[in-house]
Amino acid sequence: MHIIENITIIGGFDKKGNPEIITELIVNKGEIIGIVGPTGSGKSQLISDIEQLAQFDTSSKRQILINGKTPSYELRNNPRKKMVAQLSQNMNFVADMTVTEFLTLHAKCRGKSINDVGKIITLANELTGEPIKQNDNLTILSGGQSRALMVADVAIISESPIVLIDEIENAGIKKYEALELLSGQGKIVLVVTHDPVLALTSQKRIFMKNGAMQGIIFSTVEERIASEKLNIIDKNMLVLREKVRAGETITNINF
């Protein structure tokens, strides 16, 4: 696997054709970067530029460098060499096969021999309230189960050094744990989010406007404390959610 120390995002142009305010941003390995901004501000485009390792050839005209250099054609196009794993809110499973068949097939595509897909399912089940079973058909999984399985798949099978996450907050999974699992050791993680639980976890956030990177916000000590509190609330919410789903009544809430 290609060793990645950092990626460089070279600014392009906003929706009106003006140069971006942030002209260059280096993201180092081990960093979690948030991407925030109103709907239509270009957050998903930024993620997509990184996913494709854009070379002035997308609508934003940005360039992405790996370790300060232009990535090779191979690196950009061969999925076996692919360094970017991606997860987004709009993604669904469409394949008509069981969870086990799917994971085995994906591992084969990635040139990995996985003898225990059960481990991936167990990991996914730690993120969702409703357990996934080995022989469940992929297409019947709920939104939360699908997202949890995608997270576990990215963490174990894809193992890419760059992880891009686009708005997974409403998926009904343990967000903080999911982020922890995905960020692994020494990965580069970019998270598009409006959710304070995730946004405040990152050390830096890129603020987007009109299709351009407008500024960088560094998280403060207060924000980090808030983030820990929010994480506890978030976990409690998930417990409540499962109780409601199971037809129970909620007696007392203390958080």
Add this chain to the structure above:
Amino acid sequence: MKLIIVAGTPGAGKTSILLHTIKILKQSYKPSVVKIDCLNTDDDKRFAKLDVPVLLGLAKDMCPDHFSIYNIQEMIEFANKNKSDMLIMETAGLCHRCAPYTNNSIGVCIIDATSGPNNPTKVGPFLSSADIVAITKGDIISQAEREIFRERILEVNPNCKIIDMNGISGQGAAELANMISKITICESKTDSLRHNAPFSVCTLCVGEKRVDKKHHRGLLRKMDGFQQYIGE
């Protein structure tokens, strides 16, 4: 003149992809566009917005792929008249059995990733004989499935170039334009198809409406796979 033949099932994203790609190709070429469809289409109006010469062909009673093959010479004349150096044809893309690519064209197959990872093994020669395969709608399936889909395409067509494209955002259009520029092959009068069209000709092809078997003549194939010529 470069001839680019674009095939793919309806709704796969052919027109969306071409609109983005033609914008880029226009910087170095003078493309003409032909849209072939069966009964009706708005695609010609969508292409006309790019300010390129557009010709519409409706196949009506004829098989749309056969229609486009039969009329290639006329399309090339249209492009010549408009002083084009490139002709892009979007086919109707209904039947999985035909592949409209000729040996001297650039064959581009547009395939929708949401059709599921078993689809590439089902679709036949318009995928297996293409030079370039563009996968659309990858934005709405998981990355894992995208990777499986891609492997399945390579099983069917190991020599093709694959591009991940998005018909809405235009992702991949620069790369498709670049590949088209790099392939130097040009159309010629002695051109032939890469893959034969289906050879079964029967009474249904010429307008018989009655269903019962006794009314049918021609090269006919039964459910059990038995194929024979019935007739004089």
